[in-house]
Amino acid sequence: MENGEITVRVRFFAAPREALGTGEIEMEIPAGTTVGELMGLLMERYPALRPYTRFISVAVNRAYVGMQTELRDGDEVACLPPVGGG
Amino acid sequence: MENGEITVRVRFFAAPREALGTGEIEMEIPAGTTVGELMGLLMERYPALRPYTRFISVAVNRAYVGMQTELRDGDEVACLPPVGGG
Amino acid sequence: MKLFEITTKPISTDEVIARLNAPTVGAVATFVGVVRGETDGREVCYLEYEAYPEMAEKTLRQIGDEIHARWRTIQEVAIVHRVGRLQVGETAVVIALSAAHRPEVFDALRYAIDRLKEIVPIWRKEVWMDGAERRSEAGE
Amino acid sequence: MKLFEITTKPISTDEVIARLNAPTVGAVATFVGVVRGETDGREVCYLEYEAYPEMAEKTLRQIGDEIHARWRTIQEVAIVHRVGRLQVGETAVVIALSAAHRPEVFDALRYAIDRLKEIVPIWRKEVWMDGAERRSEAGE
Numbered sequence: 001m002e003n004g005e006i007t008v009r010v011r012f013f014a015a016p017r018e019a020l021g022t023g024e025i026e027m028e029i030p031a032g033t034t035v036g037e038l039m040g041l042l043m044e045r046y047p048a049l050r051p052y053t054r055f056i057s058v059a060v061n062r063a064y065v066g067m068q069t070e071l072r073d074g075d076e077v078a079c080l081p082p083v084g085g086g
Numbered sequence: 087m088e089n090g091e092i093t094v095r096v097r098f099f100a101a102p103r104e105a106l107g108t109g110e111i112e113m114e115i116p117a118g119t120t121v122g123e124l125m126g127l128l129m130e131r132y133p134a135l136r137p138y139t140r141f142i143s144v145a146v147n148r149a150y151v152g153m154q155t156e157l158r159d160g161d162e163v164a165c166l167p168p169v170g171g172g
Numbered sequence: 173m174k175l176f177e178i179t180t181k182p183i184s185t186d187e188v189i190a191r192l193n194a195p196t197v198g199a200v201a202t203f204v205g206v207v208r209g210e211t212d213g214r215e216v217c218y219l220e221y222e223a224y225p226e227m228a229e230k231t232l233r234q235i236g237d238e239i240h241a242r243w244r245t246i247q248e249v250a251i252v253h254r255v256g257r258l259q260v261g262e263t264a265v266v267i268a269l270s271a272a273h274r275p276e277v278f279d280a281l282r283y284a285i286d287r288l289k290e291i292v293p294i295w296r297k298e299v300w301m302d303g304a305e306r307r308s309e310a311g312e
Numbered sequence: 313m314k315l316f317e318i319t320t321k322p323i324s325t326d327e328v329i330a331r332l333n334a335p336t337v338g339a340v341a342t343f344v345g346v347v348r349g350e351t352d353g354r355e356v357c358y359l360e361y362e363a364y365p366e367m368a369e370k371t372l373r374q375i376g377d378e379i380h381a382r383w384r385t386i387q388e389v390a391i392v393h394r395v396g397r398l399q400v401g402e403t404a405v406v407i408a409l410s411a412a413h414r415p416e417v418f419d420a421l422r423y424a425i426d427r428l429k430e431i432v433p434i435w436r437k438e439v440w441m442d443g444a445e446r447r448s449e450a451g452e
Binding site: 184185186189193195196198199200201202203204205206207208209210260261270271272274277278279281282285 | 324325326329333335336337338339340341342344345346347348349350400401408410412414417418419421422425
């Protein structure tokens with residue numbers, strides 16, 4: 001890749017976390033990868049996550065973002081199923 | 087009076103109570119006296135109450151009543167200035 | 173446990189909420205009235221609340237009945253009002269009401285405190301630091 | 313004292329209200345979310361709440377900011393949400409907000425709990441007495 005690789009932390013909660021068997025992984029991805037592309041890579045590599053794809057919102061560095069957001073080295077990405085507090 | 091005399095307790099609170107110097111008096115009044123007539127008698131007998139006349143609501147036996155209500159022997163009448171709880 | 177009470181003792185919101193306790197309760201809303209340290213730009217020394225206690229408890233119960241008639245999802249209502257001398261920061265009143273779910277608790281809560289201020293025979297005397305006083309019944 | 317907190321410990325409404333303490337406070341409204349003993353006609357054994365705690369506290373703070381922007385009379389907002397295993401009758405969340413006078417506290421309170429349920433990353437798993445489970449993220 002022209003800008004090399006970056007590393008991001010990806011965090012999981014609730015049902016996807018249990019399906020995956022862990023709450024956190026590291027991913028090495030090409031610089032310039034978007035959130036949407038990262039989701040695609042995750043679903044490819046971890047079939048257990050596939051049932052949740054449609055329902056997941058994504059936060060980067062603890063703020064909701066859109067799928068077009070470009071990731072940067074060291075970002076904390078969180079896969080958030082629909083929330084249910086209160 | 088054709089039906090004789092009845093006795094009612096009259097209770098006072100807040101400013102009228104302090105103006106009167108007591109929280110409770112007994113009044114002997116003619117049977118058939120209305121709340122409005124009792125208020126007239128009180129103002130006549132206790133000039134200290136006169137500044138409060140316009141502002142007083144009346145409860146008989148712990149329920150708000152109108153001035154036309156006829157009093158009965160043993161009634162508890164309360165002179166209530168505008169309330170200010172909360 | 174009384175749901176509608178005039179008391180001379182300090183009020184705990186947790187304790188009033190506990191009076192509503194039932195396995196069907198999912199949402200509780202409370203209104204807490206607190207003695208402010210300043211009114212009209214004057215520093216408050218203390219407040220003195222006086223009630224017609226028997227009628228005050230009866231009218232508090234009436235407010236509960238009115239709420240049950242208007243909002244069918246409200247399970248219980250408890251209202252505790254303190255009387256006597258209260259210092260700045262102390263709680264004068266706690267209104268708590270419960271429901272399985274939240275939609276109606278906010279309107280019912282607002283109704284409860286509005287009605288309390290209309291019909292419950294309780295009076296308040298503010299005593300300021302400069303020695304002046306103001307009584308609620310003199311108008312605000 | 314934290315105004316926006318995710319905790320594993322039991323929550324006291326009195327203690328959350330005390331976080332708002334100031335001589336300018338005259339009215340406090342609270343919403344208390346409680347674990348119900350029954351959902352969909354099934355008896356609840358316990359609830360398990362899970363959070364993304366760092367983001368949950370950040371979004372709670374955001375709700376406070378939104379309230380201050382919309383209702384200028386609101387003085388302070390505190391929101392404490394518990395996570396972990398909760399039994400029936402235990403408090404999951406307390407929202408408390410303060411003002412000098414009451415008019416806006418009810419709308420602001422309703423807004424706070426509505427927003428919490430929309431944006432704060434917390435999830436709930438209901439475990440019923442019959443052993444079945446339901447997760448909030450599976451839809452209700």
